Every structure is written in C-alpha cells, then in structure tokens.
Amino acid sequence: MPASLLSWVPPHCPNPNCIYFNTLSPDWPFIRKGYFARQRRPHRIQRFTCRACKRHFSTQTFSTSYWQKRPELVKRIVLMVVGCMGNRQMARALSCSPSTIAHQVARLGRHCLLLQARELARISQVDEIAIDGFETFEWSQYFPFHHNVAVDVESGYFLYHTDSPLRRKGRMTAEQRARRLDLEAQLGKPDPKAVQTGVRALLAVFSKKGLVTLRSDDHPAYARAIASSGIDLTHRVTSSKERRDERNPLWEVNLIDRMIRHSTAAHKRETIAWAKRRQASIEKLTIFQVWRNYMKRRREKGDRVTSAMLLGLASRPWRVRDLAGSRLFFEKTRLSDRWRDYYLRRVKTTVLPVNRTHELTYAF
Ligand SMILES: [Zn+2]
Known part of the structure; x- marks a missing residue:
C-alpha cells in the first residue's frame, strides 16, 4: 500500500447524523480498524470506526x-x-x-x-453577467426546453443554469399540429411562464453578489423575470439579429452556447443522440x-x-x-x-x- 494511504486521515465523520460530520475537531474520536481486501488496486483498504456514532467506514467512503x-x-x-x-x-x-x-x-x-x-x-462579487436560453428538446421535438445559462462577462466563467420546459412552436405541418394537440390533451401544456420562472430562479443566486448589469437578448420574459426578482440592475438588451462576433455584447454567452453544441452529442444539429430526459x-x-x-x-x-x-x-x-x-x-x-x-x-x-x-x- 502506498505510504500516502497509510498516513491518510479522514477529514470528518461520513455519517450526516454524527456531531463530527460538520465539526472539524482534532478531538474527533475515530480509530483505525484493520483492512479489507479487494480485487482492484489498491488491494488493501484501511477501515476506520467513529467512536462517537459507531459508524464504520474506510478510505473508500471519501472517494468518488x-x-x-x-x-x-x-x-x-x-x-x-x-x-x-x-x-x-x-x-x-x-x-x-x-x-x-x-x-x-x-x-x-x-x-x-x-x-x-x-x-x-x-465567488462573493459578480458585477456583470450575460444570460441566454439555450434551446434544445427532450424525448422528441414536441418537448422543447431551454437551459437558461448565465456567464460572467469578464472571465467567461459559466456561473449557473436552470431549465424551462416550452411549448413546441414554429413552422409545423397540419399533422404535427394535430399531434401536438393530442399530446397536450394527454399531458397538459407546459407553463407559459416557464422562462420567466426559470430566469428568476437563475437571478436569485446572484441577489447577494452585488450584480449591477445584466446583458441578454430581447426575449420578453427576461424583463419580467428581472422585475419580479427584486434585484435592482441595469438591463442591457442586444437584438438577437445582431451579428454574433467578438464585438457583440453577448459574445461570452453566445460562445458558451456554441461550445455546448460543439461538445455535447445531444445538442448537435440533426443528431440522433438527443436527450431522452431533461434531467439527464x-x-x-x-x-x-x-x-x-x-x-x-x-x-x-x-x-x-x-x-x-x-x-x-x-x-x-x-x-x-x-x-x-x-x-x-x-x-x-x-x-x-x-x-x-x-x-x-x-x-x-x-x-x-x-x-x-x-x-x-x-x-x-
Ligand atoms: Zn461519527
């Protein structure tokens, strides 16, 4: 066994109901209690027992x-x-x-x-973010949804995301319209305020981070989401028709959108690997x-x-x-x-x- 594992000390008790789960104390009474063998390396795994709650655990308990x-x-x-x-x-x-x-x-x-x-x-301070609704679908094109994404304008750091299930829109054949009607009769229509609710939930995580400016496209739900969020901020709107190059104020969030499409099989155009579930x-x-x-x-x-x-x-x-x-x-x-x-x-x-x-x- 490598020396690093022999001297390894558990950071806390892994039992959420034990007082030593959240308290980092040098007095935590745990003991080393032998090893168990397994087929994979490392073959010997150190075991421990917490004397406060009697829970047994091992180095593996802290591994992904x-x-x-x-x-x-x-x-x-x-x-x-x-x-x-x-x-x-x-x-x-x-x-x-x-x-x-x-x-x-x-x-x-x-x-x-x-x-x-x-x-x-x-991250205690976020001055300016750009948000966008990344459009995709689950199960079939009758179930579109947005991943609402927020990016820090300065660093391009992908801060947060929420989701909003949508109603299928755009050009449809008469047959497709009938199918949509059928599905909606069975399963109900998605909440028409889903984008507003999803974006408000997204903004809520920035309410105590000193957010000053929000950049977005002209989706009408964004202004309503901002108004209902209670955060006092400047909303900088850029038309979605504007050229999407590096000079576009939404560059960083457009870049995230493009990278999600480029990197994830489910979101490639014309893919056959689309997401079956929004959760996944x-x-x-x-x-x-x-x-x-x-x-x-x-x-x-x-x-x-x-x-x-x-x-x-x-x-x-x-x-x-x-x-x-x-x-x-x-x-x-x-x-x-x-x-x-x-x-x-x-x-x-x-x-x-x-x-x-x-x-x-x-x-x-
Ligand atoms: Zn314990």
Whole structure:
C-alpha cells in the first residue's frame, strides 16, 4: 500500500447524523480498524470506526468511486461526455452496458452539481453577467426546453443554469399540429411562464453578489423575470439579429452556447443522440460546466489560462483527477432549491411513465 494511504486521515465523520460530520475537531474520536481486501488496486483498504456514532467506514467512503463496481470508469467518462459521445458510444468504448454509463453519468453530474455549488459560494462579487436560453428538446421535438445559462462577462466563467420546459412552436405541418394537440390533451401544456420562472430562479443566486448589469437578448420574459426578482440592475438588451462576433455584447454567452453544441452529442444539429430526459441533459450540462470552467483553457492557442484561474478560483488548469478526486457530501453543500431538485432527480419528463428520483443511499 502506498505510504500516502497509510498516513491518510479522514477529514470528518461520513455519517450526516454524527456531531463530527460538520465539526472539524482534532478531538474527533475515530480509530483505525484493520483492512479489507479487494480485487482492484489498491488491494488493501484501511477501515476506520467513529467512536462517537459507531459508524464504520474506510478510505473508500471519501472517494468518488465509493460503492462502484467499475471505479475506473468515472475518470474516463468525464472527457467522453464533453467530447461529444453518446451513451451507447461510450458503452462500446468502455466495454460496459449503456445502463452502467447512464448511472455513472448521472452520478458524475450530481458530483459536479455539488462542486459547482461549492465554487459559486466562493465567488462573493459578480458585477456583470450575460444570460441566454439555450434551446434544445427532450424525448422528441414536441418537448422543447431551454437551459437558461448565465456567464460572467469578464472571465467567461459559466456561473449557473436552470431549465424551462416550452411549448413546441414554429413552422409545423397540419399533422404535427394535430399531434401536438393530442399530446397536450394527454399531458397538459407546459407553463407559459416557464422562462420567466426559470430566469428568476437563475437571478436569485446572484441577489447577494452585488450584480449591477445584466446583458441578454430581447426575449420578453427576461424583463419580467428581472422585475419580479427584486434585484435592482441595469438591463442591457442586444437584438438577437445582431451579428454574433467578438464585438457583440453577448459574445461570452453566445460562445458558451456554441461550445455546448460543439461538445455535447445531444445538442448537435440533426443528431440522433438527443436527450431522452431533461434531467439527464441537466446532469451532462453540469459536467460540461465544470470542464469549461476548470479544465478547458480560454483559448486553444496561447496561455494555459482557464476561466476559473481568471476569477482566482484555481491556480492552474485542472485535470480529471482534480475534478473527480474526492467525494463531496450532499448534506455538507448548500444548494439552491432548483439545484436541490436537480440533485435529487426531481425533473420530470412528462411523456415518460417512470421518472425515478434519486434516493440518498451509500452510493451517493
Ligand atoms: Zn461519527
């Protein structure tokens, strides 16, 4: 066993009901309690017992691969998700089943939600953001939705996202109109205020961060969302018809949109790998978000600088192991209501009969 693992000290008790879960105390009474053997490296895993709550745990309890049969997959999946591979393609490349991939991506997405929430809490001041509704769909083109995305104008840091299910609009044949009517009779119409609600939820996370200016296109729901958010800010509107080059005030958020399309299989134009569930699209978007902020450099050529480095949140570009190095605890992370729903998989795809939520168990 490597010496680093022998001297490793657990940071806190992993039991959320123990007083030593949140209290970092040098007096925490834990003891080392032997090892267990396993087939994968490292073969010997140190065990511990918390003497306060009697919970047994091990070094594995603090690892992102806790309770996983194929722990090596997590790290390989990160770059595949942002490298435009669909779940089936990943399954073939990694010799496992598509359902294993689906579970692993969901779990990685939850890890990234906690990571981004922790990082957002470290940002105390955000002066100016640009927002946009990234348009895509779940299940079929009858179920379009927006990922509402917010970007820091200075650094290009992808700050936050929410979702808004929409009604199918635009040009349709008579047959398509009839089909839409049918589906709406069965499942109900999406809330016509969904964009306003989604953007207001997005703005709420900036209410205590000193936001001064918001840039967006001329979508009418944005002004209403700002008015109802109670935040006093200057709204700088740019027509969506304006040329989308580097001089466009919405450049940074347009760039995020383009990169999401470029990097995610589900969002390529004319793809056959579209998202089946909005929930899964949210999880993948959050993996993209962490990669974009901490791993991807601002420019492909030139300095190795990431958006997170510009904000002083990181001192170098991250590698996959920085992202997936150690487990984050749901109970230790402050999430907005919206992101709590995302973590617990409460986003429903109405056309599908089964929408399984995430029950917190050992396999977080
Ligand atoms: Zn304990």
